[in-house]
Amino acid sequence: MIGALLPLASLMLAIVFLMSGHGLFSTLIGVRAGAEGYATETVGLIMSAYFAGQIAGVFWCRRVIRQVGHIRAFAAFAAIVSVLPLGHAYLVNPWAWALFRFAGGASLVGLIMVAESWINERADNANRGQVLSFYMIAYYAALGGGQFLLNMGDPTTASLFVLASALFSIAIVPVALTTTKAPPLPTSVKFSLRDLFRLSPLAVVGTVAAGLTNSAFFGMGPVFAGGIGFSLHQISWFMGLTILGGLILQWPLGRLSDSMDRRRVMVGVALLIITASVGLAFTAHAGHYWVLAYTVLYGGGAYTLYPLCTAHANDAVTAEQRVNVAGGLLIVYGLSASGGPLLAATVMGRVGPEGLYLQAIVIQTVLVAFAAYRSVKGRRLIVGLRRRFQPIPRSTPVITRLAKDDGDGDPED
Numbered sequence: 001m002i003g004a005l006l007p008l009a010s011l012m013l014a015i016v017f018l019m020s021g022h023g024l025f026s027t028l029i030g031v032r033a034g035a036e037g038y039a040t041e042t043v044g045l046i047m048s049a050y051f052a053g054q055i056a057g058v059f060w061c062r063r064v065i066r067q068v069g070h071i072r073a074f075a076a077f078a079a080i081v082s083v084l085p086l087g088h089a090y091l092v093n094p095w096a097w098a099l100f101r102f103a104g105g106a107s108l109v110g111l112i113m114v115a116e117s118w119i120n121e122r123a124d125n126a127n128r129g130q131v132l133s134f135y136m137i138a139y140y141a142a143l144g145g146g147q148f149l150l151n152m153g154d155p156t157t158a159s160l161f162v163l164a165s166a167l168f169s170i171a172i173v174p175v176a177l178t179t180t181k182a183p184p185l186p187t188s189v190k191f192s193l194r195d196l197f198r199l200s201p202l203a204v205v206g207t208v209a210a211g212l213t214n215s216a217f218f219g220m221g222p223v224f225a226g227g228i229g230f231s232l233h234q235i236s237w238f239m240g241l242t243i244l245g246g247l248i249l250q251w252p253l254g255r256l257s258d259s260m261d262r263r264r265v266m267v268g269v270a271l272l273i274i275t276a277s278v279g280l281a282f283t284a285h286a287g288h289y290w291v292l293a294y295t296v297l298y299g300g301g302a303y304t305l306y307p308l309c310t311a312h313a314n315d316a317v318t319a320e321q322r323v324n325v326a327g328g329l330l331i332v333y334g335l336s337a338s339g340g341p342l343l344a345a346t347v348m349g350r351v352g353p354e355g356l357y358l359q360a361i362v363i364q365t366v367l368v369a370f371a372a373y374r375s376v377k378g379r380r381l382i383v384g385l386r387r388r389f390q391p392i393p394r395s396t397p398v399i400t401r402l403a404k405d406d407g408d409g410d411p412e413d
Contacts, residue, residue, distance in 0.1 A: 044345020
């Protein structure tokens with residue numbers, strides 16, 4: 001295990017800096033937008049642009065990586081990301097912010113594509129789950145820790161934007177100076193969303209639910225917290241505890257799904273999200289401690305749903321189809337995530353901050369109903385092809401299989 005992690009030490013360090021900056025910057029945008037008096041719907045549009053950028057980035061970044069290699073692509077993407085906080089600080093305009101968020105989504109997905117394909121290259125079948133788990137811990141710890149950097153400056157000035165830019169910039173250094181050999185250049189990968197839905201309808205519907213729910217929280221969570229009277233310090237705790245809740249429950253729920261029907265675990269996670277959302281929606285003004293307690297449960301459910309969907313989809317595929325499945329779920333997640341903040345903003349604009357969680361209740365209820373329908377229909381899992389669960393970070397759907405297919409050969413369309 002140690003032997004597999006040592007060659008990845010510089011990359012892991014870069015991820016820590018990158019996600020610390022991302023955690024700070026993403027929440028800072030929501031806080032600053034509220035301070036500027038932007039309408040809730042406007043904030044939702046700005047946040048949705050980020051996830052739309054991720055979809056475009058899947059195709060653009062892959063071409064860049066294929067042309068210049070992983071190290072130079074990482075440096076280029078990180079340089080673009082590091083400039084964007086400065087643009088937000090010195091050009092305070094909602095349309096400009098939406099454009100910046102689109103560029104940020106496109107560039108950040110490239111950084112994660114480089115990192116996860118690199119990790120997948122260095123790991124093997126015997127230790128891949130452990131290596132990815134270590135990566136997930138670093139990812140979530142940095143993302144959650146970045147929330148508390150909000151307390152280091154005034155969000156109405158440029159100081160915190162400069163700090164986020166510095167963290168993004170310094171992430172370039174460990175990768176640029178690494179002596180570890182970069183992975184080979186990726187080849188083209190094709191996939192069909194229609195085939196994916198035929199293969200695993202529940203995984204696709206669950207991915208849509210995860211995309212809508214997770215992006216809505218990440219984009220509009222600071223707006224919700226500010227709307228119920230949280231201070232800047234309390235908003236940082238609110239966002240940080242939600243993300244860390246996902247870290248705490250990710251692995252236990254994954255192991256549970258390896259020992260029983262994953263569909264039941266997915267339903268249980270959806271019910272957990274519903275329960276936490278009911279608590280958050282109806283006790284939002286009852287006391288801040290209740291909100292913080294419920295948000296840990298919410299994060300624990302919301303940030304484990306997508307990995308469970310991925311594992312469930314892989315239960316019914318051959319090795320040659322795994323790249324197709326990963327790429328297809330990435331697109332499904334990105335498409336749904338691009339609409340999550342905008343939909344949440346619309347609901348919140350009509351019913352108040354609690355609308356963020358009322359939307360989550362409706363979405364997860366639909367998922368539970370669809371899972372019940374699939375169970376009644378009696379579709380059986382292919383036990384012989386069951387895959388082990390691998391934890392996957394929330395903010396970017398896994399791209400590990402897009403650059404390498406474990407030596408199984410070219411995928412079939």
